[in-house]
Amino acid sequence: MNMFGKTTKLLVATALVAGLATTDAMAKKVYKWKLATTWGPTLSPFIDAPKKFAAMVEEMSDGRLKIRVDASNKHKAALGILDMVKGGQYEMGHSASYYWKGKDINTLPLSTMPFGLTTPEQYAWFYYGGGKELTQKVYAPHKVLSYPGGSSGNQMGGWFRKEINTVDDLKGLKMRIPGFAGEIMAKLGLTVTNIAPGELYTSLERGTIDALEWVGPGMDINMGFNKIAPYYYTGWHEPGLDLQFLINEKAFNKLPKDLQAIVETAMKAAAHDMYLQNYHMSAEAWASIEKDYPNIKIKTFPKEVMDAMKKVNLELREEMKAKNPLLKEILDSQEAYQKKARKWTEMSDYLYLKDNL
């Protein structure tokens, strides 16, 4: 029998095919992840950010990392995202850092702070002013990674049933307003609560709350709040709310380097895209108010009210700082950055806008 007989040739061919298949499987090891969001399935643009992120990751990885995005109606735990990512039920989450202030107060200022940084200032602080390192310090004990998840831009101050002329008008109101702004409002005599997005309208309709802030015209008007609470106030409390991508640290460390880079870059692109989408939606919605929603009354809080909020803001910041060293470190860092960056914001965008409205 010839050494290079038929059987041998067949064997070699089979081995080659097997070799190809094996390498292909190796090169193509598919990771399947799940991502839980705080948002309902149609809550644009918040829900779009993780969806676009997942699509980018799948395309860039040629299908090697597939991420299933679950809206809140699927997992039924809109405000339980951090726990689920920590516990590993979900490899990723999309939510907002200040929702975890009850579990860990240091998570609070990573979203936004009343009278704080605007969107470009907040992002410049995160990437170039030490924010990233402080964020890692906050989330390291939770064994999760936290990255910017998209900015809502400067938010509106909320919807009220009646006009607010004095600080006394605020007293006794029940309001949905999360984060530190909620604490300021509580100090001013309101009863403050956080409610998951899907239950906001019903809560307002049933009188569980008298007022609420949500985001801005692009998202608010779709929710129908204006039908019940037509006084719509401009913002002070969330000048640059940044949402949040959460990743289970162990899951992230298991990815090869190229997939890690793909995840990180896709988060950046999706976060910025959400800001633009929201800007666009707000511009469109604002333009429609005059024509389509003549009952909406646009207001700015009077100076007396704004001054009271600012005073309480400073007092509460100092109280919190005294009790929490890491929180103090973060707030001091943000405050120093704001002082520096706000001067530039004034000389560039503010002065330009002042002359071009």
Add this chain to the structure above:
Amino acid sequence: MNMFGKTTKLLVATALVAGLATTDAMAKKVYKWKLATTWGPTLSPFIDAPKKFAAMVEEMSDGRLKIRVDASNKHKAALGILDMVKGGQYEMGHSASYYWKGKDINTLPLSTMPFGLTTPEQYAWFYYGGGKELTQKVYAPHKVLSYPGGSSGNQMGGWFRKEINTVDDLKGLKMRIPGFAGEIMAKLGLTVTNIAPGELYTSLERGTIDALEWVGPGMDINMGFNKIAPYYYTGWHEPGLDLQFLINEKAFNKLPKDLQAIVETAMKAAAHDMYLQNYHMSAEAWASIEKDYPNIKIKTFPKEVMDAMKKVNLELREEMKAKNPLLKEILDSQEAYQKKARKWTEMSDYLYLKDNL
């Protein structure tokens, strides 16, 4: 001889290794690209955007797409980027669209326009207001693709040797100011020129020009202009300059889908990063002016001068529109978008800043 004898085993093993190597080479086909920039090798943050872009692409593609970034000292054609990408000497470029207005007037408004869109407005217009489609229309005849390359934010109005109090003070000055702003200045009696970044300081020092605008404090102060021309004016003419990534269409079409997605996403992340880096550098530099550069005199153009610029701006826009149908389409689209979005910019960021400076 046993059918599964030594020789056969060896053959099979060799075939397996060969199989692995072949597939690995297939999966690992490496594309090597070159990218030419208008910027010198140390011109941060402009030069950093394409460098970070290339690094992200290489990491995400696991080395399958390597992009060499050439600064202007390498290719010696700072203002020849479009031609080199068109001609295929470079697969990519990083520059600014309005540098090509002499070749194709329609490229002009894709960078920024005097009294036009701010950075978030410009990006929202590009991705959600029809800008992307219009950009494709402009660049299709050149067989290149053009994407946002990073915003400088709201630029400063420039450095002057003497104070500008009236429109007459402008007359006869020789100024480096590119784009449409240059045409406005020409109409107001200045002699206007564009000069590549590397020659700006020398031109000012030798008196080839009397004044120049460059970017903003973060980049300007490093250039030393203040030593010669200490009057530093706030901006009107480039409220949201967006740089530009250019890609040779044929080269892009040769990439597999996953690498195309990697290129697109990396451009988005690098562009936004540049905006933040520049914001940070400007904030830092602005904070240093008072302390380190007491000779710099910060000024805003007086109302008489600003009104004259606005008047000429409107006149020249109408003249250009009458001559160029596609340019008219772009300018009309931007103007309509600005009207809508500016109202939202006013209600959100502007009102907030007004109360928090």
